Amino acid sequence: MATVHLDSEAIETFERQLGGTLLRPSDQGYDEATSVWNAMVEKEPTLVARCRGASDVIAAVTFARNRDLRLAVKGGGHNVAGNGLCDDGLVIDLSPMDAVRVDPAARTARVQGGATMADLDRETQTHGLAVTGGIISSTGVAGLTLGGGWGRLGRKYGLAIDNLRSADVVTADGDLVQASDDQHPELFWALRGGGGNFGVVTSLEFDLHEVGPEIPGGVLAYTHDDVAEVLRFYREFAAEAPDAASVYAAFIPAPPEPRFPEEQWGETLLLFRLFYAGDLESAKAVFEPFRAFGEPVINSFEPMPYVEYQQISDDLFPAGRRYYWKSNYFDDLPDGLIEQLVAHVEDLPTQYSSIFFEHLGGEIGRVDSDATAYPHREPLFAITVSPAWTDPADDQVLIEWARDVYDDLAAYASDGVYVNVLSNEGEARVREAYGEHFERLRSIKTEWDPENVFNVNQNIAPNR
Ligand SMILES: Cc1cc2nc3c(=O)[nH]c(=O)nc-3n(C[C@H](O)[C@H](O)[C@H](O)COP(=O)(O)OP(=O)(O)OC[C@H]3O[C@@H](n4cnc5c(N)ncnc54)[C@H](O)[C@@H]3O)c2cc1C
Secondary structure (H helix, E strand, O other), rough: OOEEEEHHHHHHHHHHHHOEEEEOOOOOOHHHHHHOOOOOOOOOOEEEEEEOOOOHHHHHHHHHHHHOEEEEEOOOOOOOOOOOOOOEEEEEEOOOOEEEEOOOOOOOEEOOOOOOOHHHHHHOOOEEEOOOOOOOOOOHHHHHHOOOOOOOOHHHHHHHHHEEEEEEEOOOOEEEEEEEEEHHHHHHHHHOOHHHOEEEEEEEEEEEEEOOEEEEEEEEEOOOHHHHHHHHHHHHHHHHHHOOOEEEEEEEEOOOOOOOHHHHHHEEEEEEEEEEEOOOHHHHHHHHHOOOOOOOOEEEEEEEEHHOOOOOOOOOOOOOEEEEEEEEEEEEOOOOHHHHHHHHHHOOOOOOEEEEEEEOHHHHHHHOOOOOOOOOOOOOOEEEEEOOOHHHHHHHHHHHHHHHHHHHHHHOOOOOOOHHHHHOHHHHHHHHHHHHEEEHHHHHHHOOOOOOOOOOOOOOOOOO
């Protein structure tokens, strides 16, 4: 897309249309609005429209489309590939649109397009309700949901998209439409897994479930010596676990903090987060064999507020570090894969790096793979190699480390990749993410966004 000259009169006219603010590079607030979770992402848009409602979004989409301006949409700014920002062009910043309205009688929530997981969990938990969503509280709800939406409640209640009733969308034509099973059902299908390709989602409506307010949960941590044995136990446990139980895992170097034993500070630990969406007695019975296995150096288990649990890992993945991810799905954790993991965790390259496991399955796998655009419902695990560092001089080494580990694990992986954890990995990987649904998504893209106005994402190019 060519760099477009913007005359100041046109910009001022656009600015007057907005209920929110328009930021230029010299404006106060511009730096904050253009910084995202991954410090590797440094982009300089010409304009940032901090939108306060759907009418601002309509004005911004229309302004960009009429001038052939590059357009990016920023929600929580968490995307590892940096797709919430663009160079030159216009960024639609949805962060002021963070309202969540819960209807406790209907057990639904209406969530604006810039709300974060912290906003969603806080408001729903006021009523003892919740919906599946991400495990780091600053993640944007809309960006997460448009890709599918993993979370600890997923095994019991399905992905975030499986709980989505409707979405309000500003389309490439600047129209505001509602998509649901009854209205524009093809668009609604595509929004549930097709990412930000189809428009700007200004609001999402979810079904909610009774959760908490306290949930039984805990932490287990094992040292390097026990890793192979414990992973073999984990694969059996994860496969047999009831839907209410989810156990996410991570190899992390123990930070020098009181919640980690001092003898282990700096040593790589295998950490398990035990989570149970149900009562304490059942949780104790389910997790008892795990807690009795091996010699964990941390073995804690106590009820805690769901909101608190949902923020428990925030400090392990703070904004402002440099990150690069390589991820795959796995149906199982075969011995060969475990051997590779054991070999690689010996050389975790920095004190912030990790390799983390999502525990999927349960209700996620029971939903028909054609019911939504999210195609990869079978795998029980996803594993992501996640180096994190601070010095730009280390970029190449750390990225290469992630690729090397990923290559060694890939032989054991199942098909596909989750669109929301893709780094900038090229078109073939994007096709793998959309899998068997790619062509159907492409024809829906052609209908709703034939000029590819929404292209700063894991892009599905329309048919020409
Ligand atoms: C630390 C961390 C933890 C994570 N944990 C989880 C997890 O537990 N479960 C999970 O499923 N994923 C998780 N993710 C991945 C996450 O879902 C993606 O990074 C997602 O893209 C984040 O959305 P965002 O709005 O925060 O990001 P942004 O960078 O703002 O946007 C990401 C993409 O979504 C599009 N987008 C955002 N909002 C809208 C909107 N309202 N309308 C249209 N398009 C929009 C953007 O255009 C862009 O293409 C995690 C990511 C990080 C960095």
